[in-house]
Amino acid sequence: MQNELTPKELTTLEKVANLQIQDNYSEFTRVKSNEEKGVLGSLVKKGLVFNCYGNGYDDYIDYMFCLTEKGMKLCEEVGISVSHIEVYGD
Secondary structure (H helix, E strand, O other), rough: OOHHOOHHHHHHHHHHHEEEOOEEEOOOOOOOOOHHHHHHHHHHOOOEEEEEOOOOOOOOOOOOEEOOOOHHHHHHHHHOOOOOOOOOOO
8 A cells, every 4th residue: 555655645644643643633634735635635535544523623623634544554554653643442
């Protein structure tokens, strides 16, 4: 899967990972450009990130990007730290 990602996708994946706090809460709540929006869309389609907004959090944001389980595994494979992300089981 790593070979299927562009450098911009890897960079954005790392940004999401760095700003994620819990398995369903992140501080990645702003998209800076249309290009970044497109890269995020691509990562969503590949099943690596998802919009975790709507889980009862702040009303002033429209989205909050978090890693999926697949995204977390890929981050670990490529050396992006996810050890700071609190994961809660069902």
